[in-house]
Amino acid sequence: MKKSNTSPEKGTLFKVGDKVCVRDMPYMFYTRSQLYTRGVVGTIAALTYKDLIPEEEAFNFDGRVEQYYIVRFRQKDLWPGYPFDNDTLQTECPHRWLEPATN
Amino acid sequence: MSHTHTHGNKDDSHHKAAPMVEEVTDYEVLEIAVRELAIEHGLFTAEDHRRFTEWAESIGPAAGSRLVAKAWTDPAYKTLALTDGLKACKEIGVDWAEPTGVGTPSDYMEFHVLEDTPTLHHVIVCTLCSCYPRPLLGMSPEWYRTTNYRRRLVRWPRQVLAEFGLILPPEVEVRIEDSNQKCRFMVMPVRPAGTENWTEEQLAEIVTRDCMIGVALPKPGRTADVHPIQKARRPVKSSHQEAAQ
Amino acid sequence: MPSQDLREQLELIRSIQPAVHVPQNWNYENTGPMYKAYMHPPHDVGGQFDVPIYYEEKEEEEWELNTYVTCEVLGWRGAWTAEERRRRADNDLGYTLYLGMPYYARWIWAAAKMLVDKKHISLAELQEKIAEVKSRYEKK
Numbered sequence: 001m002k003k004s005n006t007s008p009e010k011g012t013l014f015k016v017g018d019k020v021c022v023r024d025m026p027y028m029f030y031t032r033s034q035l036y037t038r039g040v041v042g043t044i045a046a047l048t049y050k051d052l053i054p055e056e057e058a059f060n061f062d063g064r065v066e067q068y069y070i071v072r073f074r075q076k077d078l079w080p081g082y083p084f085d086n087d088t089l090q091t092e093c094p095h096r097w098l099e100p101a102t103n
Numbered sequence: 104m105s106h107t108h109t110h111g112n113k114d115d116s117h118h119k120a121a122p123m124v125e126e127v128t129d130y131e132v133l134e135i136a137v138r139e140l141a142i143e144h145g146l147f148t149a150e151d152h153r154r155f156t157e158w159a160e161s162i163g164p165a166a167g168s169r170l171v172a173k174a175w176t177d178p179a180y181k182t183l184a185l186t187d188g189l190k191a192c193k194e195i196g197v198d199w200a201e202p203t204g205v206g207t208p209s210d211y212m213e214f215h216v217l218e219d220t221p222t223l224h225h226v227i228v229c230t231l232c233s234c235y236p237r238p239l240l241g242m243s244p245e246w247y248r249t250t251n252y253r254r255r256l257v258r259w260p261r262q263v264l265a266e267f268g269l270i271l272p273p274e275v276e277v278r279i280e281d282s283n284q285k286c287r288f289m290v291m292p293v294r295p296a297g298t299e300n301w302t303e304e305q306l307a308e309i310v311t312r313d314c315m316i317g318v319a320l321p322k323p324g325r326t327a328d329v330h331p332i333q334k335a336r337r338p339v340k341s342s343h344q345e346a347a348q
Numbered sequence: 349m350p351s352q353d354l355r356e357q358l359e360l361i362r363s364i365q366p367a368v369h370v371p372q373n374w375n376y377e378n379t380g381p382m383y384k385a386y387m388h389p390p391h392d393v394g395g396q397f398d399v400p401i402y403y404e405e406k407e408e409e410e411w412e413l414n415t416y417v418t419c420e421v422l423g424w425r426g427a428w429t430a431e432e433r434r435r436r437a438d439n440d441l442g443y444t445l446y447l448g449m450p451y452y453a454r455w456i457w458a459a460a461k462m463l464v465d466k467k468h469i470s471l472a473e474l475q476e477k478i479a480e481v482k483s484r485y486e487k488k
Contacts, residue, residue, distance in 0.1 A: 208423025230394030246403030
C-alpha cells in the first residue's frame with residue numbers, strides 16, 4: 001500500500017548518468033542496501049518508482065516515500081582483484097542511501 | 104514415530120484431506136494450524152486461499168518464452184517489451200495485476216526486460232531473498248533461492264555461469280542484476296544463429312527458464328533445463344510442477 | 349557425477365573435520381567490527397564465500413504451496429506486507445534458524461509469529477491448535 005509523502009528526499013533527485021556513492025549508514029534490524037555496495041561509486045542507470053523505504057515499510061511505518069534508482073557499478077570497484085574489466089552489476093537503491101560522488 | 108491414518112478429518116471443507124503417507128511432518132502441522140487459525144479469525148477466507156492457489160498453479164515459464172519469441176520476430180513488440188514490460192506481458196496474456204487486481208503482495212508491478220546483445224550478457228539474482236518475476240516465469244527454481252547462488256553469483260559470476268555450462272569471452276560484459284527491491288527482471292537473450300525462418304512456437308521452445316534468468320543461452324535443439332531433482336515426500340499434484348521436470 | 353553414496357560420504361567426512369569451538373557467554377564488550385557483524389541483517393549474503401554445489405530443482409511439497417499461498421493471502425487481505433514477511437522470515441529469526449530451517453519453513457514460522465505479535469491469536473491458542481492438528485494424525 002502506497003503512503004502519502006510525508007517528507008521529501010534530502011537533496012535534489014539524481015538523473016541518469018550521475019555518479020553516486022552508496023552511503024555507509026549505520027544499520028540494524030533491517031535494510032535492503034547490501035553491504036557489498038557501501039562506499040562504492042556507481043552511476044545512475046535508471047529512475048524506477050517512488051515508494052516507502054524498506055526500513056519503514058517492513059515495520060508498517062507510515063513514513064517516507066522516496067525515489068528509487070537502478071545504480072550500475074563496475075565489478076572491479078565492488079570486489080578486490082576482480083579480473084574482468086568490462087563486467088558490471090546493477091542493483092536498486094532508495095534515495096536516502098545515495099550521495100553525490102565527489103570524483 | 105506414530106503412523107497416520109486418514110480417518111478423523113471430517114471438517115475438511117477448507118483444507119485438503121489428510122494425506123495417505125506414513126508421517127506428517129512438523130511443518131505440515133504448523134502450516135495447517137496457521138491456515139485454520141487465520142480462517143477462523145477472519146484474516147482471510149478459504150475461498151481466498153483457493154483462488155490464489157489457482158493462480159499459483161497457473162503460472163509458469165511458457166509465458167516468458169512466448170514474450171521472447173515474439174520480440175525476436177516482431178521489432179515493434181520488442182521495442183514495447185523493452186520500454187513497457189507490463190504492457191508487453193499483457194499482450195501475451197499475462198496481467199501482473201492478477202489475481203488480486205493490484206498485483207501479488209510479493210511480485211509488485213514493476214517489470215523490466217533486460218536485453219542481451221553480442222557484447223552484453225545479463226544474469227539475475229536476488230542476493231537478499233529470492234525475488235523473481237513469478238507472473239511471467241512461474242515459481243523460482245530451488246537453486247535460485249539458495250544462499251549459495253546468492254552469495255556467489257555477484258562476486259564470481261563467471262565461475263557460477265561456467266558451472267551451468269556457460270562460458271563467455273572476457274570482452275563480453277557480464278552484467279549481474281541484483282533485484283533487491285520492487286523491480287522484477289527477465290533476460291531477453293540474443294536470438295541464436297540457426298533459427299532463421301523459425302516460427303514463434305519453434306523459437307519459444309528453445310527459450311527455457313534458465314535462458315530467461317541468464318544462466319543459459321538458447322540454442323537450436325536445447326529445449327530443457329537439466330538439473331538433478333530433489334523429489335518431494337508429498338508433492339503438489341498439479342501441472343505447475345511441469346517446469347521442474 | 350559421483351554416486352549419491354559417495355557424495356553423502358564426502359559430506360559426512362567434511363562435517364567431522366575438527367574445529368576450535370569458542371562458546372559465547374555474554375561478552376563484556378564487542379569490538380567495532382564484531383558489533384557491525386552482529387548488527388548485520390542475515391539475509392544480506394552477497395559476496396560471502398561459498399563452494400560450488402550441485403544446483404538442484406526441488407519438487408514442491410503440498411505444504412510448501414499452501415504456505416506460499418497462506419502468506420500471500422495474508423498480504424492480500426492486509427494482515428502484513430511482503431516486506432514485513434521478508435523482514436521477519438529472512439532476518440528477525442536469526443542466523444541459526446535462517447540457515448537451519450527449510451526455505452518455506454521460515455515463511456510459515458514468520459506468519460505464525462506475526463499473528464501472535466499482532467495479537468490476532470494468542471500463543472497459547474497457537475500451541476493448542478498445533479497439538480490438536482497433530483492429534484488428528486496420530487495413531488489412536
